[in-house]
Amino acid sequence: MLITQQPMFRHFWYPVMPTHLLDAGHPKAFRLLGEDIVLWKVGEGRYASMEDRCCHRTAKLSMGWLENDRIVCGYHGWAYDCTGQCVSMPQSPEAQKIPYKVKSHLTEVRYGYVWVCLEPDPINTIPVLEEDGAPGFRLIHEFYEPCRATGLRLMENFFDFSHTGFVHKGTFGNMVDAKPRKTEIEETEHGLVLRGDVPVLNADEHIQRVVRDSGLESVRHMVSQWYMPFMRKSQINYPNGLIHSLVTSATPIDDERSMLCQWIYRNDTEAEVSAADCIEMDRRITNEDILILEGLDPDVPLAPAHAEEAHMYTDRPGLAMRRRLLKMMEARGEKEVRTPRNLARFGIRVETASA
Known part of the structure; x- marks a missing residue:
């Protein structure tokens, strides 16, 4: 399974960055599921995330700076609010309504991290950890x-x-x-x-x-x-x-x-x-x-027909995880995507992607 090739994983919440790395008031870059995003603080306890790509000439917004809770592109000074809307073009100050926008993401703060979901309809919720804030912990x-x-x-x-x-x-x-x-x-x-x-x-x-x-x-x-x-x-x-x-x-x-x-x-x-x-x-x-x-093959086979790996009794939790994820993908109409080298090795024919 190649997770960047499976759209389902874009609909989960992930802890992306500790809040303290953003509290200094500088935008920070992160790559999530192969997509470059930028995060920044927009107010007390509030953070924003969007594509790390200015819609003008694709400059990295993470190389810009913050100004009044907005992120300013370091290339031509275009400014964006936390929704991704371009709100300022210094080269066209007379513009009343700017039509340009960068895709923004859902964010939440929990357990000292900024959590991000790349799509607007999350599959999961951020887990509730019973020890967090509990007396004695x-x-x-x-x-x-x-x-x-x-x-x-x-x-x-x-x-x-x-x-x-x-x-x-x-x-x-x-x-x-x-x-x-x-x-x-x-x-x-x-x-x-x-x-x-x-x-x-x-x-x-x-x-x-x-x-x-x-x-x-x-x-x-x-x-x-x-x-x-x-x-x-x-x-x-x-x-x-x-x-x-x-x-x-x-x-x-x-x-x-x-x-x-x-x-x-x-x-x-x-x-x-x-x-x-x-x-x-x-x-x-x-x-x-x-x-x-770090020495294991990153392409984990989900489908039980894939015979690349032997199993034993204590592998039951991992196999249950594989079944659960595969079932969820299939319910969403997705097929498991594999690397060509693993498919060729075992003569398996399923969806392929570039290695």
């Missing part, structure tokens, strides 16, 4: 960085409890006891929920400090929620009562890259465990995942 922002891995690969990895013992053998993985226990999958309106117990080794002193558990072997109870298409919340419940909830969005940049947006909620205090220590632990663990995921 603190929010820690961790990562905002690109990686060469696609959203579906990242989501499948986060819901694959059987990879832990091997990919994370350098941090907390238990290769001797690598089989998850009590795995249960429940499909929901927004995606799915996976519950399971994962055996781990707390051999690393830094991790022992962060999870506040000096025992060598333990079992983590995981409740992971998938929010279509590429967002998850994994609530890790430790035997000592600590809750460490990871929220990750793999915001799609293009067919091969995602922007990793991650923050956590914890039911402890800075005095007990510092935010810096939490980030360091999750950085090491995330790096182990990314090292593997």
